[in-house]
Amino acid sequence: MENFSQWYHNILEEASIIDSRYPIKGMSVWLPKGFKLRKHIIEPLKKLLDKDHEEVLFPLLVPEDELAKEGIHVKGFEDEVYWVTHGGQKELNKKLAIRPTSETAMYPMFSLWVRSHIDLPMKFYQVVNTFRYETKHTRPLIRVREITTFKEAHTVHTTKEGADEQVKEAIKIYKEFFDTLAIPYLLSKRPIWDKFPGADYTMAFDTLMPDGKTLQIGTVHNLGQTFAKTFDITYETAESTHDYVYQTCYGLSDRVIASVIGIHGDEKGLRLPPQIAPNQVTIIPIIFKKGGEEVLNKCEEIKSSLESNNIRTSMDTRDIRPGKKFYEWELNGSPIRIELGPRDLENNKAVIVRRDNLEKVEIDLESDYVSKIEEMFKEISENMKNQVWKKMNDSIISTKSLDNVNELIKDEKVVSFTWCGNEECGKVIEEITEIDILGTQSENSDYCKDIDGSKCIHCGKEGKYTALMAKTY
Numbered sequence: 001m002e003n004f005s006q007w008y009h010n011i012l013e014e015a016s017i018i019d020s021r022y023p024i025k026g027m028s029v030w031l032p033k034g035f036k037l038r039k040h041i042i043e044p045l046k047k048l049l050d051k052d053h054e055e056v057l058f059p060l061l062v063p064e065d066e067l068a069k070e071g072i073h074v075k076g077f078e079d080e081v082y083w084v085t086h087g088g089q090k091e092l093n094k095k096l097a098i099r100p101t102s103e104t105a106m107y108p109m110f111s112l113w114v115r116s117h118i119d120l121p122m123k124f125y126q127v128v129n130t131f132r133y134e135t136k137h138t139r140p141l142i143r144v145r146e147i148t149t150f151k152e153a154h155t156v157h158t159t160k161e162g163a164d165e166q167v168k169e170a171i172k173i174y175k176e177f178f179d180t181l182a183i184p185y186l187l188s189k190r191p192i193w194d195k196f197p198g199a200d201y202t203m204a205f206d207t208l209m210p211d212g213k214t215l216q217i218g219t220v221h222n223l224g225q226t227f228a229k230t231f232d233i234t235y236e237t238a239e240s241t242h243d244y245v246y247q248t249c250y251g252l253s254d255r256v257i258a259s260v261i262g263i264h265g266d267e268k269g270l271r272l273p274p275q276i277a278p279n280q281v282t283i284i285p286i287i288f289k290k291g292g293e294e295v296l297n298k299c300e301e302i303k304s305s306l307e308s309n310n311i312r313t314s315m316d317t318r319d320i321r322p323g324k325k326f327y328e329w330e331l332n333g334s335p336i337r338i339e340l341g342p343r344d345l346e347n348n349k350a351v352i353v354r355r356d357n358l359e360k361v362e363i364d365l366e367s368d369y370v371s372k373i374e375e376m377f378k379e380i381s382e383n384m385k386n387q388v389w390k391k392m393n394d395s396i397i398s399t400k401s402l403d404n405v406n407e408l409i410k411d412e413k414v415v416s417f418t419w420c421g422n423e424e425c426g427k428v429i430e431e432i433t434e435i436d437i438l439g440t441q442s443e444n445s446d447y448c449k450d451i452d453g454s455k456c457i458h459c460g461k462e463g464k465y466t467a468l469m470a471k472t473y
């Protein structure tokens with residue numbers, strides 16, 4: 001674990017999550033185990049969105065003139081867009097962009113769909129692959145050129161307040177989703193120079209990876225009326241006048257999968273929160289020559305009673321020694337393993353081992369062990385969440401002097417400081433420290449220090465915000 005990057009690459013291979021040998025840089029193959037994990041992570045996300053969003057599916061390709069319509073937006077993406085220039089042998093008379101994100105695919109259609117205030121608010125999302133020609137160091141699931149699991153939501157409102165309210169809604173959805181994954185997060189308002197191209201402002205979720213670097217795992221953008229004016233998305237108001245709509249969009253990607261693997265994993269392999277574990281219970285029969293039949297029957301019985309309670313269960317009946325089965329169970333990270341041998345059978349007991357803390361407990365097979373296991377899932381989830389939140393909170397150190405920043409960053413800390421919020425000042429802080437400002441904390445954030453009377457860490461002017469800075473992916 002001392003070299004996180006090496007550990008991370010090893011676990012993706014050892015646990016058969018993805019195969020990065022695909023012959024295009026920044027693109028990998030989802031292997032069966034990884035694909036199942038991805039499926040069980042996407043599921044709760046879609047459930048949250050389906051409460052009041054409609055799922056859609058837009059084309060992959062965007063006409064060049066649509067992509068270019070929003071000046072700031074296209075400026076932000078012009079170095080990252082892949083282009084389609086031919087259809088077969090024929091050169092296309094109009095280049096087609098492969099979507100880096102779908103604003104310019106969706107908003108010309110929104111302009112056709114939005115007619116009256118009665119149509120609003122509209123809330124759509126899609127889970128698609130998007131493509132970005134990343135020139136920085138690519139890293140599987142973290143910085144890829146094909147973002148295979150790009151969830152993008154796009155909403156349309158009649159008023160600024162509607163869009164502001166939706167930003168709060170999206171933040172709530174993301175918090176609930178990250179809690180399901182038991183990953184810790186910091187929420188910051190990105191500095192103005194780091195917001196989404198074309199957005200009024202960007203709220204960003206960052207998590208802390210074991211190497212002390214933060215990873216942006218989700219962003220919520222308030223787009224104001226910029227794209228509405230560019231793509232002429234107007235609606236007839238109740239007073240029969242016409243006005244431009246207000247919009248938001250919010251996205252997350254494969255990075256949330258990288259976070260579950262990276263933050264919860266240990267030197268034995270994956271450690272998965274029960275709610276998203278493809279395999280929640282692994283039954284390992286301890287078979288000797290004598291009594292093998294009864295043990296297997298009992299294990300089958302346990303398996304079917306768990307499965308009839310919607311607990312995803314597997315049984316390892318391979319004819320290999322138990323130690324190898326335990327090793328594989330640890331590597332695959334399923335939250336609970338149940339061992340059952342002839343002696344356990346005689347006492348009508350089984351041994352349960354938790355993957356999160358490797359604790360062993362005996363259960364009485366006469367008892368209601370299904371409820372006990374469901375109870376354990378909650379304990380495991382709470383334990384994993386508390387562990388990683390404590391680790392992150394202990395890593396956030398405040399300082400009043402820029403001289404301490406590099407020391408703290410070397411010590412894998414996130415630095416909290418008072419900032420005046422002025423752009424030039426902020427950019428000088430990033431230049432001096434060569435560390436990114438993640439952004440400012442809202443007043444009600446747990447990380448917001450009482451700043452009345454304190455001074456900006458760099459320019460000495462009146463401190464307006466608590467800001468965070470960290471080494472980032």
Ligand SMILES: Nc1ncnc2c1ncn2[C@@H]1O[C@H](COS(=O)(=O)NC(=O)[C@@H](N)CS)[C@@H](O)[C@H]1O
Binds near residue numbers: 143144216
């Ligand atoms: N190259 C990449 N590899 C993996 N994830 C990425 C990559 N680029 C961006 N992301 C993730 O995708 C999220 C959304 O991307 S974004 O540019 O911030 N926002 C959008 O594209 C908006 N259209 C919201 S959907 C980011 O917060 C980040 O977590």
